[in-house]
Amino acid sequence: MNNSIYTIVSNEKIAKDVFKMILEGDTSSIKTSGQFINIKLDGFFLRRPISICDYDDKTITIIYKVVGQGTDVLSTMKQGEKLDVLAGLGNGYDTSKSGSSPLLIGGGVGVPPLYNLCKRLIKEGKKVSVILGFNTADEVFFENEFKALGADVYVTTADGSHGIKGFVTNAFDKVDYTYFFTCGPMPMFKAIDAAAKTSGQFSFEERMGCGFGACMGCTHKTKEGNKRVCKEGPVFVKEEIIW
């Protein structure tokens, strides 16, 4: 973890209520895909935890949905403005278990952390399939970005306005996979847990106080004992999760 000041390189709307922001600064504490950053915003007491979509040696890309006053303020920030950020938080995805053809499943704003993971898995020589689930066509983002990485991409929308009609599990019969990685809402997680043929890893969301393990605000009970979503998580293995 590191705490420093980052400069906004860009901040643009990419779908309904969804923004992509690129930050420039210290990325040395980010070790793997699926970690998150915690952003301080003027006028708000607690930081905003947001997953890392992608990173390199000097930039971090985040994708966030405007869901409240904090993310609303974030969406109005301009290029050149500064943000106080805690970076490199949490334990991300472990790709060593992925097998030869992993499946990535993202729901809504659960899609972003899978992007860097997809990049990593393809670099490791894996055949990656991706299922992206949204409610409506105007919410869809990053379909082409995942395709550009070389993944097999399937998009589902609940109302059928884009791609396959239904939920992410409606696309399961189209893919052969050795393992899965997912991030998204709880109902989607439960459906995946019931439908998946293999083991996999789930990245959880929780209201956090600190984001770095101090306050115990985000603890989940697991079969391996109490785990903090911000510290031992956000990624948990299928077998340890208590639904």
Next chain:
Amino acid sequence: MVNTKVTLSGLTLDNPVIPASGTFGFGYEFADIYDINILGSISCKGTTKDPRFGNPTPRIAECSVGMINSVGLQNPGVDKVISEELPKLAKVYKKPIIANVSGFSIDDYAYTCEKMDAQEQVGILEVNVSCPNVHNGGMSFGTTPESAAAVTKAVKAVTKKPVYIKLSPNVTDIVSIAKACEEAGADGISLINTLLGMRIDLRTRKPVIANKMGGFSGPAIFPVAVRMVYQVYEAVNIPIIGMGGVATARDVIEMMLAGATAVQVGAANLVDPCACPNIIKDLPAVMEQYGIENLTDIIGGSH
């Protein structure tokens, strides 16, 4: 050269800045970020007789200049705290610590305090009397002078180290409770714990926190804390550790002027992991600005 040393019941601290219980874990998480040996002391995560998972999530709600938490005293229980957590802290922190203890019966408090008292690392016992008494319809021990005194007496009977009673602000007369603790043998008073608060989500029309209510903390409660420290200082002759919304070196000085000998920093640690080292770094310059040579000289200076 200003002097930031203060003394709590014979224990001299390099400075009065202490991370508050529940906002600093068992300290070692922060040792990755800075050398925690610069801290005056550390008040460790509240420890109970048995392991506790705590409350369901969400446990956290944001407020204007503060937050509500309802963690519910999650901790691995006193035996694991002693066998696992304290040794980890001992590797990275070389000064005496403050052991924060909670209980749900008088016997619980005595049991846990006796075990913590025997630990070499422990310099002071801080007894959180804001917990519900399971033998008394769940009423908090800290809400009447009689029950707060009963906890104090029971703990004093089985311990050798200084015992500080950490008081709840959710009472009508904190002064009478502080006095009762002093008469029962308390060596000091810590105050204030969090204020009972609540937030409601407009979208779901339900409380944000799973447990509905929780403890409100952060800079928003600082004036309440200063007032209560001031009132208790007038009434007792034992040292006070002041806390509640402290976030800056100026807050530390204000709290000490109200009557605190040392000061704890809570919610600020969660937003800014370097809140305590920043306060410690700023303290000498702020002391000079206000003509303070020895920090001990200003304790209760506003009375």
